[in-house]
Amino acid sequence: MIEKGLRAMLEWRLSLLLLILLLTTLAGWGLSRLQIDVSLQSLIAREDPARIGYEEAVRQFGSDNITVVNVRDAALWTPQKLALLARLHEDLSQLRGVERIEDLFTVSSIRGSAIGVEVFRLLAEIPQSDAEISALRRHALDNPLINGHLLSADGTVTTLLLVLKNEARSDNFNATFNRSLNRVLGGYRGEFDKLLQIGTPRIDSELKSSLIEDFIWLLPLSALLIMVLMVFMLRSFLAAMLPMITALFTIIVTFGVMGWLGLPVNLLSAMLPSLILVIGSTEATYMFSSYRQEMAASGDHPLTTAPGTQRYRAVRRMLNWMTIPLLLTVVTTAIGFASNTISGITLIRDFSLAATLAMLFSGLFTLLLVPLLLLYFGGAAAPPASGRWQRLIGKMAQWLSQLQQTSRFTARLLLFMVLLLSLFLIYHSSHIYVTNDPLSYFPKTRPLVQDALTMQRDIAGTKFFYITLKAKDDQGFLDPDNLARVEQMSDFIKKQGVFDSALSVVDLLRFVNREFHHGDSAYQTLPDSRQLNAQYLLFFHRSELLRYISSDFSRVNIIVRHNIGDSYLLNRYVGELEQVAATLSGGEIESRIVGNNLLVNSAAEKLLIEQVESLLILLLALFVLMSLLFTSMKGGLIALVPALLPMLFMFGMLGYWQIPLNPGTAMVVVIVLGIAIDGSIHLMSRYNELCRHNHDYREALVEALEDESKPLIITSVTLAGGFLVLLLSNFTVVAQFGLMAAVMMLFSLVANLVITPLLLGQVRLVALHEIYSQSENARLLAESPLFAGMSPYQIRKAIYITTLCEYQAGERLLEQGGQSDHIYLILAGRVGLSRQEAGVEKEFGSLATGAVFGEVGYIQPVLQTFDVIAQNEVKVLQFSRAEMQDHLHQFPDIAAPLNFNISILLGSRLANILGRNREQGRRESDLV
Amino acid sequence: MVLWRALGAGLFVALLFLPPAFANEEAALRSGRALMESLSAQSSHYPWVYEEQTLILSALGWRQEGLADGVRMVRKQRFYSRSEIDGTFRALLIIDYPAELQGVALLLQSDAAGGVQRWIYLPALSDELLVVNERQRGSPFFGSDFTLADLLPEATDRFDYRLLSLTADPEKALPADRFERVEALPRAANNPHPNFRLRRHYIDVAQKVIASTEYLNHQGEVAMRLSYHDLHALGVQKDGGWRGDMLLMENFAQGHQSLLKVDKRVFSESYVPASLFTHDWIVSQGGSGARSEKWLAESHYLQDAEAMLRRHLEGGAPPRVDARGQGDD
Missing domain, CATH: 2.60.120.10 (Jelly Rolls)
Known part of the structure; x- marks a missing residue:
């Protein structure tokens, strides 16, 4: 059936070409509808119980979507600068999406004296005399709710916390808000010594713009380098053009269809062009090499395309060789990606769907376009000339062939060494850990990262999470015992020493108690009666309390501020907090630690785990298909080796050097697995095919290696070069990806060309289906x-x-x-x-x-x-x-x-x- | 030459119109003050006021979230005010519910010269009345959105009032034949509302009552709005003006609102004897919890207040000054 289809394809080639162009144009129309969404919100599964808890906490205590604006000025406490600051406060409060601002202008303070108290909003009025300002500054620094939270210890840096509406997290909002915020801040540059801002809008906007920049520059640059390397290695312009043409068609159609289906380009699907190029290049190069071998065998290169001519026969034979491996590769990789389309995480689901489409389209275009292009332009595919590159590749292929002719003992010794290496890598793989921090995507020299560090040094980190505690009874947190538990929790956080600050209702009460006792620090303790607790809280406006305690006093919230980027570390510390909270609650209090960054972290970890699961499914699919092909599980297992070894190598090295697995490094595995599977399918199919004609399996193996090693070496080396271009990326994570992918590409080459053949030489594989496929x-x-x-x-x-x-x-x-x-x-x-x-x-x-x-x-x-x-x-x-x-x-x-x-x-x-x-x-x- | 001539002509025309412009401003100020003073005089018909109030504090927009537990705070309180012939004005607010706050009191006293003194009483802290510093005058009290100044009669001598044509603000869409708009601009010193540049009263002329007041911050934006609802005519012949039994203060800056529902109002000296405004009496109100329990037993007050709030808020924007301004329940 396949053969009939291939014949029809070649006979109706012109109509087919027109149909492809028409469908591509139609699908490509969808590009105008394509959306980019780099927001990390799509990482969080809708049904995630943690998300539900988080949303409840946000409803109760307000949004944790906070953009921090830090103002540094040596002369901050002067009427002029405070007036400027007030103007800045007002301008910022006008920004769309700002729910409220917490700063020196909104914070209330209390000052106790021998006869009474003074309750006032710190900067409700800007004092004009130096003495008044100086007194106010001293008071602010003496207030534990202000010092270290809204004001630096030296009083020269103040923070304006812009609490953004929780629903304002969309990609478009972030971009617009970041622009508006920068515009407002731009008006004050030069007025203050330093003016910095960091929040989700800035991080997301920079992610998006950098991503687009990478798209515009790196992908074409990478493609260009791959083309140049291919031209050098294959000495054929056509050979370099084939993968580019198929990749171009695939990218247009995939992204066009994504546009029609409403699938946005996200952080993961941004890698799709690379994936398409990798898989497409390998296939096209194999097809080209096979075609060239057929042409070289005949020594005749007529420039006609009619059936019966040598070129036509060469294309047909090439298709006979290549169709099954190509379909196998497409099916295995598509199954691998499709396995995640049922994921609860939108980001993964969208990516899986897009990647599955990409793999199918890539296979389709390679199968349809490459033969047609070879048929029309294959005359230019001159047989391999003996250039320096070809000689080198030839020598490598020769050496690989000789390696397979070593004694059985040597081969087994080599395999034993590989086994030992694998055990070593497995051991170190167990030490691998996962992390995800959007800031770590950027190089350390980037202003965004520098600003985050400066802001943390000045006052506190720019990240927040909540510890919410719920008492069994209404008004439970007026009870001094329960408040004492909150205090213990806060004390533990301070002891941990990893978070910058933790503010709760306990701090408010201790402060008020002190001030109602004439500022005597001995009274900076929790009141001992629920009545006094309730009465002290009367001195805060409800909107100020809303962040810390619910109106019925049944829930409290500890707001933790930090700058821990490493999600692995953060999760470890949060885990400690959870344990302490559970111990302190004693079953009386329900505790929960929530935060958008925690949700994103946990989702990112889940994402990586799901990626690993998808890899396992991909491996399983490969195993099943290859086992079916050879009617032997041995065949399936051998096919896994070149895929597993690079994976093990990478995980082992990550574990050995304590490099975390992040979305970039995890993607390397997917891509390398793609190419490794591709290589092993081609090698084993070729070997299987040659075994039909050669009763000497070792000879067949050497021949298969000679045939397949060249395209595999060429593809791996050129793609490794292409990936190295990614070192120029705006993202550290992408640069890491590029480097790792290049190294892995070469390692997978070794696995495919050295280890797999050694294994194949040790066992006998027979494609039973070939024998049993016909009932007669x-x-x-x-x-x-x-x-x-x-x-x-x-x-x-x-x-x-x-x-x-x-x-x-x-x-x-x-x-x-x-x-x-x-x-x-x-x-x-x-x-x-x-x-x-x-x-x-x-x-x-x-x-x-x-x-x-x-x-x-x-x-x-x-x-x-x-x-x-x-x-x-x-x-x-x-x-x-x-x-x-x-x-x-x-x-x-x-x-x-x-x-x-x-x-x-x-x-x-x-x-x-x-x-x-x-x-x-x-x-x-x-x-x- | 032509340019100079044109400029001269322009100047001449401007000078022609300048005196009437000044005259208009003068008239606006005069009529604004007259209007506010007439309203102020009307309230002086009731020198003794006793009110039982329910106060609901909630976040703005809470209607969308539903009346879920934990998003609102309810208090029951008593309010006493007494004006003396010598110009002294005293007001006392005592919280009865919740039990933890029972007896918490706020006492204010202003004299004819405009001096204001404030004390608070926290029964759980001590038996002392604590002086509250003058700086608190512009701050909200007891966590609500009302300021101390809102408890006091309008101090007309500290503001300039300017009557503005309603047609000047097409957004309001109020019937110009019924409402007046008066801007209250603070004079230099002793501004009772220091956090605001000005206030803008919308006055129902027919009923001689302020239907709504907008508080504009120093940037000229409406930061808060106080609106009066559930208006009731006072006096035997209903000639004593109108009073709102429900006040809604919306704090846009803080995303918060306070609803004050007057459950009972009595204008009688016997309800507000001078002895109430003393240390001993105030201290005697704290602690037992009996009042709180009594109020809980009559908890229909809470339902009444909530029902009223719902009626006002459901199906549209928060109450605004419009044709519905008259007691629409």
């Missing part, structure tokens, strides 16, 4: 005298050590005078028997499907008495005595009936010969 073959085998009395299982087992060989008309299966230890069963076609007698070739009839020959040589080495030549396309099953003895001594239940059947065959052949001799002797004596 199955019938033939069951009815063959060779397998008489054997069960289907015994037959299948026996076939494992056979070789399926194909011969074209005129090809010689056995040569007169030669030696052979093989026995043959004809599965299809007809062979002729002939012998040279006194210089004259005499024909002795022919053997048809089902016939067995060569049994004498199988029993004992003898000189062949006949030539056996294929009269048409012939398929034979070939049994080698050496192989048979080697393998079947372990399976006497198979060896015994097989040998018995062979002996019957031999006996009947002997009886025939004796009968013929007797008949001849009788005729001769009659004649005499």
